[in-house]
Amino acid sequence: MARVRFAAALLAALVLCGVADARPTSTAPTGLHAFVLRADEPVAHTFSRTPSFGWNPVRGAVAYQFELSTSQRFTENSIVWSAKGLKTPAVSVRASLPWMTGQPYSLYAHVRAVTRKGAGKWGDPFGFNMRWTAVPTPLRPDYPGLLRWNTVPGASGYVVWLVDAGHWFTTRTNMADEREYYTFHQDPLWTGVVHWRVRAMRWIYGESENGIPSVSYGPWSPIYTNTNPPVTNGPLTLNATVSKVVSDASASRQHEIMPAFTWSGNRSIWGTTHELYRVQVFTDEDCLNPVFRGAIVGSPAYVPREIGPLAMPTDTNGVDLAREKFLGFGTEPPSKSFEGLDVTTNEMDVVSDTGGNNTGLPGSQVVKPAKVDLWDSDWSGGRYYWTVIPVSAVADDAITTSLTNSAALGATTITVEDATGISAGDNLDIGPMPEHAVVKAISNNDITLVTPLTSAHSVGELVVREGGGVKYWDTELTQDACASARVLTFGKSSEPAVTGQSAPFASGLSPEGKLVAAASSTPKFYGSPLVAWQPTVATDEYEVQWSHKKYPWRAVGKLLTPATSLTLPLSPGTWYYRVRGLDFLMSGSKPQLTWSDPVKLVVTKPRFRVVR
Template sequence: MTMVSAARLAAALLTVLALAAGAGATTSSAAGAMPTGLHGYLLRADEPPRDTFPRTPAFAWNPVPGTVEYEFQLSTSSTFRQNAMVFQAQHLQSPVAAPPLTLPWITGSPHALYARVRGVLNDGTTTDWSDSFGFDMAPPAPPTPLPGMPGLLRWSPVEGADGYEVWLVDAQKTETVYTNVLDERDFYTFHQSSQWIGTVRWRIRALRNDLKGRLNGVPITPYGKWSPIYSSTNPDITTGPIQLGSTVSDVVSNGGPTAPAHRLMPAFTWTGNQASDGTIAELYRVYVFTDKQCINRVFTSAIVGSPAYSPRPYGPLSLPVGSIASSRSVYIADGTEPTGYTYDGEKVTTSEDTSKKATPTTSLPADDSGSTGSTDSGSSSGASGSVDVGSSDFGATIDLWDTNWPQGGYYWTVIPVAAVSPGSLLTNVAPPGGPATATSLPVTQSDGFAAGDTVSVGNAGNTETAVITAVDKTSLTFASALKFNHGPGEPIVRTGGSLRYQDLEMAQDVCAAGRLGRFGKDSEPSLTSSGDLFASGLSPTGRLTSAVHTASFYRPPLVSWTPALGASVYELQWSKKPYPFDSKSGGKILLASTSYVLPLTSGMWYYRVRGYDYSLPTGSQQMSWSDVAKIKITAPQFTIVATGTSKTTKPAAKPKTTKPAGKKTAPSAAYKRWTTGNLSFEVPASWKQEAPGTSLFTAADPTKVKGFTNGIALMAVKPRNGRSFDQWAKDLTAEMEKLATVGAVKSTVVKEPAGTAIWLSAYVPSDQGPVNVSRFVFDGGSSGYALVLVGLQSLDSKYVRILGHAASTFKLG
């Protein structure tokens, strides 16, 4: 049997390999077992199994012994073609994944979506991909009717819905709302007979926002399926003085101290059709105030003819400005509401005005206290993230801020409104006047004039008629050019014009008289637990588990929460202490999904979640925080051993520093640092330096096995020369494949203290059996440097760890 020197074998092999100068995803399957038990879930990994979900699920699988991280893929193809890839993640430290995106509602036979996972072992190789987990995304069942009030539709909220589209069958129109109520203004406004209001037929479906992030850009439908046709009936109009009723949303409130607060923006209901002086009305407006004197107004409804009002984000009815008669025989279209006026002449604009849209919150500002947290690898990351809402239009800001109910709350009232023809009104031309052909004139005052008014301009010798198209404080603009010159002081008299929508009472007067209601608004917090945390991950004993079965986790856990009514996206924060809660010590992130893998290090941590309501004004869209949840990260009670060996379980007496897998070493005294030039690394102190030959340095194990000398060599190879690490890995792999290897060449890009390196491994035949030729190749700028192991395959468990230690202690300069 021929004795072979490790140095000579390494030199011979590297004669070819040195001609090339490694790299991420170029990996090949290792002998390790593939992950099993891959499945989806919503709140905890040990939920009953299911393969259909209404919203994007989280995923979990059984851990693989020897695995240091995982790679996860999600696809619309069971073969995971590149153009079908929806999501992929690498460097997952725990056997859980939380895709931060909106998945389309999609079903197939047997399934339309597929997930798979593989492990990355401690020697840098990967396991085979797991069996794929097939699943479907199906919309929730349509909402069902809830008891309402006259003039109001109401339905059961759907978990996870961002809004609802209501189809008013007979009016032949649809309305989008972000609450669970819709007034019937379309049927009542200028129609007060039972023929119009007696029966309302409607259908409804849930909506969700498309918060993007899918790799292949597969489109999603923003709506679920339509409900069957529902019918709601209304009594005849109630006559008599106006009396306030309840506020209605997911709850019904009479405003008393024990009444519940609303989680969604409510509807407002009332009876009667008479003002305080007995004037009969057929139009109404709701005002909301922060004070019981009804001075500080914070919400102004659209004008409606129904005995109920609920906000609509996409605009009011386009009420007539000419004759009302034509509107009494048709359903009025949505559009712009004409300018209204309070009882004392103040102009009023509805809060449904779509020109006052909010800007959705798509990223988080830095903490007021400074930095958002650490970004060190393996520790909690303070990256705040962002969501992509594309060109989504969320409409007017028609929601209200939270109150400390019942101590704090809002006050509301209803005011009757009349459509009145404007009377005569006088103003005068202001200096310097205007010439013939002018389309506007300066005026001494413009109060009371409105677009659509007809006016007489000038004195007896130059009188002409004009129609106003625009009004500002100092001028009137006309529909056509004037025919005469008009000087300062000439009269401008309104002779007719557009209808004015005038309040018939003053809000502060009717509030003082007792027509005053009260309600509270407290947005729904997400739930992070139900008895036990909605948390899943790796237990300290190395098993996939949830918080139902463990008080702590090893490695980052995946936390989930329930969707909050009215929330479009969620902010998740984590902190080292519960009070004062300090995300600067941990981190925070904005998410479109309802789960996230918290990047936590060992110790006790605290986290909380809140939604963002895009119906609130810009900068004030935050909802209520969840209760603060506590979660513990501990050291493992198991050891990740070298590839190909089994897992051993032994309780740890006390926390110890866990070294990267595949680089477990003996005490430092058992190793010695060897230096050649500006390069150095550690090998076992018992190893002997040999003549380097064509290498820069060679050390051999003095214990020969079957006459074979095992060892490590440091060699110079051709540099990377600007290639990406991925490409460099491919080139090095191709060169190594030219050897007469036994099986495939394995390679991957790895991170070492000295920098990014390429790990490669293959077996070559010899008289003594297969020989492991593994190496770490570092980029040294003008040269590459390869740490090469040559050792019998039968001793892999020993020499792979020694090579890993040499790589982790390698220094360039």
């Protein structure tokens, strides 16, 4: 009986060691190293994305403490991230590390064991750098009006610098259209040659303890030059959707990300010539059920921008000025479909809250991103249908009506005799000494104003909608455009997270008390295993679930992480886990991407022996 009680007392001291002698020691951990997917990877000291860390277990340890620092002296103000109470000799860092390099290293990690007698000595520091692997370079072939470049491992997005236009913007994808060069400029002097640069950027997630920057950058590329042919005169013709695959009239292919849309020509089905266009995407071949409306552009290519559309001019003077300069970012005014319905681009559908702006812009230029991605088209026979609609900038005529009710000082609504032809964004002059007002919304003959009235107005006073304003109108019905055979299809399917190859990307303490990586399709670990996966594109966060059964799947627990690894809090038994990405820029309210296949692993009970 005494031997049984003695064995129970030793259990806490042996939980991290498998088979052990129960002789606590102050020996510092050895073998500290960083890895991305498996603990048995060759030792490396440069990483493009945040690695995990592992070390040799210490006999008699009941926990471990881990610290990351920008100094190998680990002074308090240099600590970037730390963790205590670790029950496995491996740790997943729940914060993103910026790209930064030093001589020889910019970041250092160390670990120490905690025994029943307290914390032991810190082990030798492990130094490493976080660094981009390459500068983006152009992808070929070229498409008129479209920029493309290779992806950079570890990058969260890219900064595109349009050298001639004199401004830059951020994007999550490796493509951008040249709308600035074409919008209100169809002359080759504006569109023929485009100079541009691009650099990778890395957004920082999680909380750092010493306030390292929230975004880091790779170097700017050299100045690249794209040469575009003159704008094609002729019927508007769809060419292709482009990502790392191309979907055209010969084949409808699956895109992993929201693709670029390309076309040629400038003539509508009515034979009229135009200089502005809008891409629209539908779930039906008759083009009646839109799920995405692009911004108005003048280019023969379109890539959705999460930072928003160009600041389209709202009056004829603005249009004239736009022909002499590059438009900046701003608001696209409400426009009209061919049948007169209000149309708003998805680039104005701003995400309510992403926990951060994720743009890399300085504080004075921070914008919230827009929902410019589409959900997977994996329903039965699922695909999307798209077309391009010509858009006209139509100048307003002056409209005169009168007040039917008095309007008090401070009122935000007026009622007029006839509001026909008046729309949101219009400029009004009210009364004999005209008070200027801007229309916010229309309901029958009730007009809601953007700002309150600064004076009172009487029944019968004139209300004049000023002439010279500009409205943007679709020049075709979408169903007519598609019926004319101007329609192509494409699929969208997010790739599931890769969680392993012949064995899972899983590491942990073996039942024999060693730090190991999975060597079989059903690995066994003692304690909490660390699992990892390859990053997926257009992903802001990952969801990890675990279940006792593969089917039917009943999640016992789940965790969200912006990292590509996670320590699973599993009790002894047989488990399955799966991973999927979350895309917060997806249209609608469901950001979930495709689940990985369930992965099986076994968590064993502790084994120990009593040494006399």
